[in-house]
Amino acid sequence: MENVVRDRGGSATSSGKLLTLLSLFVMEFSGVREEDEALKALTSVLKRAVDVKGISLLDQDMKKVTGEDFDVQRYEDLMKWCKENSVSTFVQDGDHFVGIVPVMKRENLFGFILVVLPNQPSLEETETFRIFSFLAAIVLENIKLYKSLEETYNYVSNIMNALPEAIFVYGKDGVSFRNRRFIEANFPDQVMRKAFQLSEEVLELGKARVGEVEFEREYYSIVSQPLVYGERVFALTAVANVTATKELEKLRQIDRMKTEFIANISHELRTPLAAIKAYAETLLNNLEELDAETLREFVRIILQQSDHLEKILEELLDFSSLERKSLKVVKEEVDLCSMIEEAVDAMKEYGASRGVELYFEPGTDEARVMGDPRRLKQVLLNLLSNAIKYSKEDESEKFARVTLERNGNGYLIAVEDNGIGIPESMKDKIFEKFFRVDSSLTYKVPGTGLGLTIAKEIVEMHGGKIWVESEEGKGSKFFVWIPEGHDGG
């Protein structure tokens, strides 16, 4: 048996040449992304490997893609046979030889290569055709697979992008997917920080987390839930700007408050009106019997109640001009010291009636600003009246202290009391329309609930600021800062 060549793999292609051809193949195929590119690269390798007179590339349906024209019909029977048996074949046709090489992997046919050879193909040549078309088929299958994967990915991405929610997928290595809505939304950093924090929590706890962020008067809701993919866990997080929903909620609340306000204001109007009516009736029916002292007292009460009524009406009027944006300030030089003194004096009597002592402790002698003296006084009167109104009944030494100091390029007025205080959650809301800390329906404390809204408007029209510091049950401290020489507005 000395004639038998004992080669290991059973392939007849000598290894040196095969390596060269493999290198060519790798080079030709390394940049290939499309099916027709792969088939062209294959013909290019084959042309260099085998002495061919002509080469042509056909698709699965035996239609020519590129190369020489062939009378394909002559070989149709053999092409079908090659396809069915996954083999290549060679036939003599006149004085040349024709090779039919199906490019296929398992049952997947990608096309055919037809070659014209001047000589009978050697074993090495037939093996070359076979091996390289096989390799090309693997590349082609991968291209196809990649394309179908890409298609699936695009399909899913399209769905994701069509979603009205802005979503992203967060994993251990950060964000792995963002949908279009999310990219377009471009959420502020504050919102994203919260979104990432919640996503991290989801990764850690494996449970859904929700949160809300308020930033520059916009409201954002964040919902993050675990997404288990194989052995890895991701957080699927949806971020939404819910300001519109919040606004709607607010409008509904204002509506509710308006109804309460009307009930409240009716009550406020009725009290002095009833008093005036009762005293006026008594006067009318018993004019002859009443002595001068009683008469004076009755008329004083009627006047006092009329003043109160007038004050309520004025507040309402201010509020309505505020609503119509026609509240006016007329600016002139104002001496804050004397203005505060006047206001404190004006409220002293009311304070005394409630057992609340009023002080003014000026921290500066000179405090002149440009402003509307009547309006600024109105603010102070309102703050003082609140300090008295919301005093604590069981407190032994009730007080309301006003201080004034220079602050920046303006003056800071503070009105401090030791009254019932304001709960933390209410601090921002007390400046809103119709709002009262106690439920307005209890009528424990009289008032329209408009005072602070108007005060805030007035202060802001002066380019100033109003805010409060308070501890529930201990007292409140309202601050009003007015700039020195505000011009315009």
Place this chain on the structure above:
Amino acid sequence: MLEKVIESIEKLPSPSFVVQRIISVCSKPDASSEEVARALLMDASLSARVLRLANSAYYGIPRKITTLSEAVMILGFKTVRNIALSVFTYDMIFKNQESVVDRKKLWAHFLYTAIVSETVAEVVGYPLKEEVFVAGLLHDIGKVVYDYVFPKLFETMVKIAEKGKMNMLDVERELGMPSHELVGKKLLESWNFPDLLVFSTAHHHSVESLSSDFFLSQVSMVQLGDVLANLIARGRSFSWGDPILSPTAMRTLKMKPRLISKILERAKVKISKAEELMEI
């Protein structure tokens, strides 16, 4: 016992010069189909049988092949070599005057295993499927050696296997005889046949003890081909035990139940066309 068997191997029919020449030419890179045809023509009877088989339904070529050179071009060098080797193997089985077993069954098992093994190669995407065909064809050649050296004993072994529903390998072990794997291996080695054929014959029941990983996949294909051929036609191999799928082979080929049923389906279609190969 093994020595006696090895001694007797020399008396067994060996591949004729023509068959040797064909094997050799079909491994030569620059061989032409003309060269293969010339080698075949030195044996007129072999030439006629090869040409007849090349035109058989099994290959199903849509054109009539009239010359051997044409047969080599159309079917391929390796396929024609396989036909010649099939004829030789068939002759070797049936030339035995002393034999008392049903050798048609054995030939059917040889052929079926060749076909199924090749189908495994196709399904797993191994390009050199013709090599797997021969490996399948010759895997049980050790049984032919037994039929030559101990015809009577072999008949008894066949009967024991059938009655006891045993695999031939276990019968050999119980009788303290060298396995047909080892005997076949010795025969193919003495013929100086390619390593793949030697290894697949020596390990078709023992893939896991294969020393070289180089042939692991191909031997696994033959192992699976043998088991499935036994499943398609029980007892043709004179083995009656339960067919055992080798976990090593399954793992190597990344076999899945879906793929196995696909192989069976395809192989059955091919076998149904192999009528003419049953008597060559």
